Amino acid sequence: MSTNLSPEAKLAEEEYQEAKTIEDKIIKLEKFISMVPKHKATEKMVARLRSSLVKHKSELDDRRKRMKSLGKGPSWVLAKEGDAQISLVGVANSGKSLLFRNLTGANAKVGDYPFTTEKPEPGVLDCDGAIIQLIDLPSIFPNIRNESKNGNMLFSQIRAADLIIFVIDLSKDPEEQMTILLEELYNGSIRVNKELPPIELRKTGSGGALLIGEDKLDATREEIIEILHDQSLYNFSLKILKPIQLSDLVEALDASLSYNVGIIVANKGDTDNSKENFEKLKKLYSKQFMIYPVSALKEEGLEILGDEIFKHLNLVRIRSKEQNGEIAKKPIVIKEGATVGDIAKIIHTRFFDHFKQAKITGPSAKFSGQSVGLNHILKDGDVVEIFAE
Ligand SMILES: Nc1nc2c(ncn2[C@@H]2O[C@H](COP(=O)(O)OP(=O)(O)O)[C@@H](O)[C@H]2O)c(=O)[nH]1
Ligand SMILES: [Mg+2]
Numbered sequence: 001m002s003t004n005l006s007p008e009a010k011l012a013e014e015e016y017q018e019a020k021t022i023e024d025k026i027i028k029l030e031k032f033i034s035m036v037p038k039h040k041a042t043e044k045m046v047a048r049l050r051s052s053l054v055k056h057k058s059e060l061d062d063r064r065k066r067m068k069s070l071g072k073g074p075s076w077v078l079a080k081e082g083d084a085q086i087s088l089v090g091v092a093n094s095g096k097s098l099l100f101r102n103l104t105g106a107n108a109k110v111g112d113y114p115f116t117t118e119k120p121e122p123g124v125l126d127c128d129g130a131i132i133q134l135i136d137l138p139s140i141f142p143n144i145r146n147e148s149k150n151g152n153m154l155f156s157q158i159r160a161a162d163l164i165i166f167v168i169d170l171s172k173d174p175e176e177q178m179t180i181l182l183e184e185l186y187n188g189s190i191r192v193n194k195e196l197p198p199i200e201l202r203k204t205g206s207g208g209a210l211l212i213g214e215d216k217l218d219a220t221r222e223e224i225i226e227i228l229h230d231q232s233l234y235n236f237s238l239k240i241l242k243p244i245q246l247s248d249l250v251e252a253l254d255a256s257l258s259y260n261v262g263i264i265v266a267n268k269g270d271t272d273n274s275k276e277n278f279e280k281l282k283k284l285y286s287k288q289f290m291i292y293p294v295s296a297l298k299e300e301g302l303e304i305l306g307d308e309i310f311k312h313l314n315l316v317r318i319r320s321k322e323q324n325g326e327i328a329k330k331p332i333v334i335k336e337g338a339t340v341g342d343i344a345k346i347i348h349t350r351f352f353d354h355f356k357q358a359k360i361t362g363p364s365a366k367f368s369g370q371s372v373g374l375n376h377i378l379k380d381g382d383v384v385e386i387f388a389e
Helices: 007-018 022-035 040-069 096-104 151-159 174-187 221-230 246-253 274-285 302-311 340-347 349-353
Strands: 084-089 121-127 130-136 163-169 190-192 199-203 209-212 236-240 258-260 262-267 291-293 315-320 332-335 355-361 370-372 383-388
Touching: 007 022, 022 040, 040 221, 040 246, 084 096, 084 151, 096 121, 096 130, 096 302, 121 302, 130 302, 151 190, 151 258, 163 174, 174 190, 174 274, 199 246, 209 221, 221 236, 221 246, 262 274, 262 302, 274 291, 291 302, 315 340, 332 340, 340 349, 340 355, 340 383, 349 355, 349 383
Parallel strands: 084 130, 084 163, 163 262, 190 258, 209 236, 262 291, 315 383
Antiparallel strands: 121 130, 199 236, 315 332, 355 370, 355 383
C-alpha cells in the first residue's frame, strides 16, 4: 500500500489487517478509508479499499440473512402499512416527535432531553385520501451504527422508507446536522437523492470479461477487472454508459446499497437564529434537496406539507365514479404512470375484460367527461367512470 500515508492512517491500516470478525473488519476498514487523503493519486487505492469493504458487507449481509431465517433478525422494524411509508430522520431534539405528533395526531413523547424516542412509532397522515404511514424514529448521532445496539435496525427501517424526511433544527447549525445525518446514512449503505450508477452488468456462464465502453472509465482494463474479481465476478459483460470513476463502479457493484428519496423539513422557524440558518441550509443543500420551512411548535407551514410530501411519493389518487353518479370518497392510490386499464383491473376484472370505454374528468382530461381507452395515462386527481359491455 502507499507509503505516503500519515502515521495515524498507517496505524488504522494495521488495525484493519489485524481485525478478526467481519463486523470488526468493516469498522476498521471504514476508519482506515476515512483517513486516506482523497485526491487523484489515491483515487484508485481508495476505490480498491471500498471494493474490499463491499465484499465484507456482502459477507455480513449473507450471514444476517441466515440469522434472520433462524428467527434472530431485527425485531422492531415496522412493516409498511397503507399506501406509502415515510421516516423522520434527524439529530436529537430537532423536533421529529413534535412534528410527528402535529402531522398525525398520534401520541409521541416529546422531550427537552435527547433520546426521548427509543423505538419507531407509527402514525397515519391522511393526504387527501391517501393513507401515508409516518414513522417517528430515534435520533441519529455520530457513529450510531457501531455505538447503538439498535443502529442496524434503525437503518433497516430507514431503507424501507418510500421517502425520508430530514428534520433540521434551525436554532442550530444546519450544516453540522446534515453532515452527521448524511454521513451516518452513507455508512449505513443508504444513498439519498442519488441516481443508480450508469452501468449494465450481466453475469455470463463463461467467456471471461467482456467490457463495453471502458473508455468512459479512467482506469486500465486490468484495474476494472480486478474490482469485479473482488466481488467474485469472473464471467460477465459490463457496459459503461456514461463517464464514471472507479469508485462509482465499486458503488454499482455494492448490492447492499439502498437508493432513497429525501426532502428536508427545516423546523423551529420560530427561533432566533432561524433566518440565518435557513439561508445557510438553502445555500448548501437546495441543489440536492427540496426544503420546507416549518415550526412544529407554532404549527406553521404544516398545512402545505401534506401536499408537498405526497408529490415526492410518485403516486396518484384516482377516484372512481359509480353507476349512480357518486364519486368514491376513498381514492385508489397507485403508481404514477398508471392507466385506465390498471384502474379497471383494481375495481373489478369484469371492467377490464369487458371494457367498452372510460370517461374522465380532471387533470388528464382534455375536457370534462372525455372518452378514453384502456391505455390512457391518468393523473393525480382524476375521476374515472368505466363502462363495460
Ligand atoms: N421553538 C421550537 N421548539 C420546538 C419546535 N419543535 C420542537 N421543539 C422543541 O424541541 C424539543 C425536542 O423536541 P422533540 O420533538 O422531542 O425532538 P426529537 O428528539 O427530534 O424527537 C422539545 O422541547 C420541543 O418542544 C419548534 O418548531 N420550535
Ligand atoms: Mg423524538
